[in-house]
Amino acid sequence: MGYSRGAAPEPLTEVIGEVSEDLISLGDVRAEYIIFTPVKCNSFIKTVETEGVVFNVKPIIFSQVKKAEEVALFICTAGPEAGERSRRYMKEGDLLRGYVYDVIGSEVVENAADRMQEALRASVAARGMNITNRFSPGYCGWDVAEQHKLFSFFKDNYCGITLTASALMNPIKSVSGFIGIGREVIYAPYNCSMCDDKNCLYRGRKSTRSEGPDTSCTGFRSV
Amino acid sequence: MNQLLEKLSTCVEYGKVDLKSPYPPAMKDQEGAFELTRQALDAGISPGNILEEALIPAMSRVGQKFSRNEIFVPQMLMAAKAMSSSMIHITPYYLSGETKRRGTFIIGTVKGDLHDIGKNLVSMMIEGAGWEIIDLGVDVSTEKFIEAVGNHPGAVIGLSALLTTTMENMRRSVAELREKFPDLKILVGGAPVTAEFCHKIGADHYSPDPQGAVEYLKQLS
Ligand code: B12
Numbered sequence: 507m508g509y510s511r512g513a514a515p516e517p518l519t520e521v522i523g524e525v526s527e528d529l530i531s532l533g534d535v536r537a538e539y540i541i542f543t544p545v546k547c548n549s550f551i552k553t554v555e556t557e558g559v560v561f562n563v564k565p566i567i568f569s570q571v572k573k574a575e576e577v578a579l580f581i582c583t584a585g586p587e588a589g590e591r592s593r594r595y596m597k598e599g600d601l602l603r604g605y606v607y608d609v610i611g612s613e614v615v616e617n618a619a620d621r622m623q624e625a626l627r628a629s630v631a632a633r634g635m636n637i638t639n640r641f642s643p644g645y646c647g648w649d650v651a652e653q654h655k656l657f658s659f660f661k662d663n664y665c666g667i668t669l670t671a672s673a674l675m676n677p678i679k680s681v682s683g684f685i686g687i688g689r690e691v692i693y694a695p696y697n698c699s700m701c702d703d704k705n706c707l708y709r710g711r712k713s714t715r716s717e718g719p720d721t722s723c724t725g726f727r728s729v
Numbered sequence: 730m731n732q733l734l735e736k737l738s739t740c741v742e743y744g745k746v747d748l749k750s751p752y753p754p755a756m757k758d759q760e761g762a763f764e765l766t767r768q769a770l771d772a773g774i775s776p777g778n779i780l781e782e783a784l785i786p787a788m789s790r791v792g793q794k795f796s797r798n799e800i801f802v803p804q805m806l807m808a809a810k811a812m813s814s815s816m817i818h819i820t821p822y823y824l825s826g827e828t829k830r831r832g833t834f835i836i837g838t839v840k841g842d843l844h845d846i847g848k849n850l851v852s853m854m855i856e857g858a859g860w861e862i863i864d865l866g867v868d869v870s871t872e873k874f875i876e877a878v879g880n881h882p883g884a885v886i887g888l889s890a891l892l893t894t895t896m897e898n899m900r901r902s903v904a905e906l907r908e909k910f911p912d913l914k915i916l917v918g919g920a921p922v923t924a925e926f927c928h929k930i931g932a933d934h935y936s937p938d939p940q941g942a943v944e945y946l947k948q949l950s
Contacts, residue, residue: 605803
């Protein structure tokens with residue numbers, strides 16, 4: 507939320523604790539990936555194709571995934587309650603708690619995505635394969651409208667997520683994207699200079715995560 | 730400035746709601762915005778003066794500190810909460826017409842978009858600057874925006890969008906609003922929106938944060 511460790515004003519820390527516990531106890535968190543193979547990468551037009559669907563991922567992402575032999579498509583959600591409780595508390599006048607539900611909801615889905623990514627890494631490592639970072643439509647030049655292509659691979663309501671005509675996922679606290687898999691791909695510590703989004707909140711900021719290198723530019727690093 | 734108003738202004742700025750509220754800890758067991766507003770009114774200070782000298786300046790300081798990254802959203806919300814406890818006493822004067830608002834601000838998130846935290850923050854800060862807020866919610870169609878402007882002549886409107894896909898709906902809503910109400914002032918905002926986009930679609934003002942919108946509105950009123 508912007509505060510450095512220990513600098514959060516009261517009663518924020520307390521509310522964060524209560525809200526985190528509540529959201530985790532709901533057990534609505536879902537994170538799934540499906541692996542598709544083979545993958546065709548076209549370096550002229552910077553596209554990644556699998557099962558006849560062509561993703562127009564643009565140069566930044568393409569450079570990271572071009573050696574992929576397989577691709578894992580994923581969706582993750584914190585469930586509907588994070589957004590709903592946030593809205594309800596805000597409406598009732600408990601603005602702070604409402605906001606904390608919003609922020610923790612993002613954190614929960616981001617963590618779910620991290621865990622899913624780690625599970626994928628471990629499972630493909632057993633076959634001698636590596637993974638790339640994870641990438642999402644709407645980041646690094648990849649048009650968010652390509653969500654429709656991504657969702658064509660998932661059954662309706664998969665993980666309880668639906669996609670609107672405007673490419674918005676419902677529940678709000680959801681993320682989607684893909685991860686490249688291959689013998690020659692690498693997981694790169696994320697570097698902002700790769701991205702052309704000058705307005706990004708995280709631009710030039712070091713990850714606040716304590717474990718390991720930065721996650722990819724799915725923007726889901728701690729707020 | 731009157732000491733009571735000064736104290737009230739500090740309570741709003743730091744989010745001290747009422748006597749019971751334990752936050753901020755440094756102001757524990759002291760009276761808060763709720764009690765001090767009552768006292769100010771009982772002491773014969775007009776609601777207009779309370780707003781102009783205590784509440785609005787407090788929220789303006791909050792908005793400025795937020796713009797400068799000196800405080801973050803939680804503190805802004807705590808201030809808004811304290812402000813709203815003051816407004817419990819002030820609103821009746823608005824309703825009776827004794828105290829006037831600076832204007833009416835209509836706000837909504839555009840069609841196809843469900844984001845509302847950013848829009849809510851903007852509403853709170855503009856309300857804190859003395860404006861009446863008509864919040865149309867999320868997923869607002871162009872027709873609904875047009876109807877609201879029709880019902881509130883002279884109002885200013887703000888549109889919010891968080892996805893590049895829904896920015897397209899913003900463009901359409903702005904175009905139709907402009908056609909129906911050539912003199913309407915239109916503000917736009919949301920993470921992917923830029924000043925350049927604002928200009929391109931014919932809106933009047935873009936701001937990356939609530940304070941910029943408040944300052945723009947100040948010039949209008
Ligand atoms: C947290 C976050 C998430 C969270 C939570 C999302 C949520 N909506 O609750 C999670 C991790 C779930 C997420 C998911 C996704 N996200 Co996201 N996310 C963000 C992030 C980092 C912050 C958003 C936020 O909550 N900000 C805090 C609030 C308070 O700010 P705000 O709404 O912008 O409002 C402020 C200002 O904009 C302004 N303002 C707002 N409205 C108005 C109106 C007026 C009139 C004015 C004057 C001012 C104004 O004032 C407010 C207060 O300062 C932004 C990046 C960023 N820097 O903003 C990306 C961002 C919104 N996400 C983005 C994307 C693409 C996605 C995904 C599609 C990615 C994916 N494929 O999974 C999904 C979509 C989710 C869905 N349901 O469909 C893009 C959207 C742009 C685009 N390309 O379309 C952004 C902009 C990042 C980017 N690429 O630059 N995201």
